Amino acid sequence: MSNYVTDVAIIGAGPSGLFMVFEAGFLGYRAVVLDALPQIGGQLAALYPEKPIYDVPGHPHILAGDLVKNLEAQAAPYSPTYLLGEPVEALDEQSGGFTLRTASHRVEAKVVVIAGGGGMFTPRKPTQLENLAEFEASGAVAYAITRKAELAGQDVVLAGGGDSAVDWAVELAALANHVHVVHRRNDFRAAEATVAAMMQLVEARKVTLHTPYQLDALEGDNGRLERVRLADLDGATREVQASRLVCCFGLAPSSGPLSEWGLGLERGLIPVARTSMATQRPGVLCIGDMAAYEGKVALILTGFAEAAVAAKTVQAHIHPERKYKVQYSTSKGVPGTPGVA
Numbered sequence: 001m002s003n004y005v006t007d008v009a010i011i012g013a014g015p016s017g018l019f020m021v022f023e024a025g026f027l028g029y030r031a032v033v034l035d036a037l038p039q040i041g042g043q044l045a046a047l048y049p050e051k052p053i054y055d056v057p058g059h060p061h062i063l064a065g066d067l068v069k070n071l072e073a074q075a076a077p078y079s080p081t082y083l084l085g086e087p088v089e090a091l092d093e094q095s096g097g098f099t100l101r102t103a104s105h106r107v108e109a110k111v112v113v114i115a116g117g118g119g120m121f122t123p124r125k126p127t128q129l130e131n132l133a134e135f136e137a138s139g140a141v142a143y144a145i146t147r148k149a150e151l152a153g154q155d156v157v158l159a160g161g162g163d164s165a166v167d168w169a170v171e172l173a174a175l176a177n178h179v180h181v182v183h184r185r186n187d188f189r190a191a192e193a194t195v196a197a198m199m200q201l202v203e204a205r206k207v208t209l210h211t212p213y214q215l216d217a218l219e220g221d222n223g224r225l226e227r228v229r230l231a232d233l234d235g236a237t238r239e240v241q242a243s244r245l246v247c248c249f250g251l252a253p254s255s256g257p258l259s260e261w262g263l264g265l266e267r268g269l270i271p272v273a274r275t276s277m278a279t280q281r282p283g284v285l286c287i288g289d290m291a292a293y294e295g296k297v298a299l300i301l302t303g304f305a306e307a308a309v310a311a312k313t314v315q316a317h318i319h320p321e322r323k324y325k326v327q328y329s330t331s332k333g334v335p336g337t338p339g340v341a
C-alpha cells in the first residue's frame, strides 16, 4: 500500500477532474487524481477519443483525445499525481481531512473533489455468447472504438441501435472492408440525420443492416473471429463474415461506493450548492456531470466553470482566513512561465 499526502484529492480524471488540477494549482494547492480507468480523460478517452467536439470554447473543433492531452499539459505545471486503474473504495474522515483508499493506495487530503461524471462505467455485454471472453481477450470483440485505424480493411459488425452504433457505421464505412449493423428492432434510436446518412450507405452497399436480429454466437479459433451468427426473434439464424465485433449497447454506470458516503447521491447524481460546489458533507465538493443543481447543463464546458468555483471553495476550506480575490492567469502566469518564480 502506497501513501500520499496532498491538499486536494480529486476522484475522476475526466475533463472536469483534469481542469480541477489547474484551478486548484493556480491557487497554490497540490492535487492527487484517482481514477478507476487505466487512462486519464474520462468519457472522452474511454468512449470517443477520435470524435471531434465542436462546443469547447476557443476550439472550433477538437478531437476528444486531443482535448485530454491539452488538459493534461495545462495541469502539468502543478505536478499532479495520477493514481489510475483502481476505483476509490472508501472515504474516511478524520480531524483536519480525509483518507481515501483504493486497492493499493491510501491518500490523505484536506479537501476531496468528486469529479466522477457518470460514475464508474462498465459496458453492457452480450453475456449470452458462450465464448465471449476468448474474443474479448484477443481484442476481436470490443465495447468502444479507441483507435479506428485498427478497423481499416476489416469486416466489422456493430451491434446496437443507438447513436453510437449508427455514428460508427457512418464513420467506418469509408475505412472498413464492410460494416454490418445488427439491431434487435427495426427502428434506430439515433439522430435522424445520422440514420439518414447510414441509410444512404446501405443503398451504396457499404453497410448492411440486420434487423430485427441479435447476436447468437461467435465463430473462430484462438481468439481470431471469423463469423458472427445472428438470430431473429423466431430463432431463424444467419451468418455474417466478421473479423471484429463492436458492441454498442451503452454503459451501465455504477456509482459504486459513493452511495455509502453520506452525500445524498440519487440516481448517480450528488446535490451541490451551485455557488460553492459543496456537497452536504463539509470538505467534500462535487463538479462535472455528477454534480446536480437546478438548471444544470451537463456539458464539458460546465465542468470547467464548476472547477473554478470549487477551487475558491477549496481555499475557503483550507485557508478560511484568506480573502478570495479573482486572479488573472495573464498577470500571475503559471509555474515555469516567464516572470513567475
Ligand SMILES: Cc1cc2nc3c(=O)[nH]c(=O)nc-3n(C[C@H](O)[C@H](O)[C@H](O)COP(=O)(O)OP(=O)(O)OC[C@H]3O[C@@H](n4cnc5c(N)ncnc54)[C@H](O)[C@@H]3O)c2cc1C
Pocket (backbone or CB within 6 Å): 011, 012, 013, 014, 015, 016, 017, 034, 035, 036, 037, 041, 042, 043, 044, 047, 048, 052, 053, 054, 055, 086, 087, 088, 089, 115, 116, 117, 118, 119, 120, 121, 255, 256, 257, 258, 287, 288, 289, 290, 298, 299, 300, 301, 303
Ligand atoms: C458519445 C458522447 C459524445 C459526447 N459529446 C459531447 C460534446 O460534443 N460536448 C460536450 O460538452 N459533452 C459531450 N459529451 C458529454 C461529456 O463527455 C461529459 O459531459 C463529460 O465527459 C463529463 O466530464 P466529467 O469530468 O464530469 O466526467 P467523466 O468524463 O464521466 O469522467 C469521470 C471519471 O470519474 C471516474 N470515476 C467515477 N467514480 C469513480 C470512483 N469511485 N473511483 C475512481 N474513479 C471514478 C470514471 O472512471 C471517469 O473516468 C459526450 C458524451 C458522450 C458519451
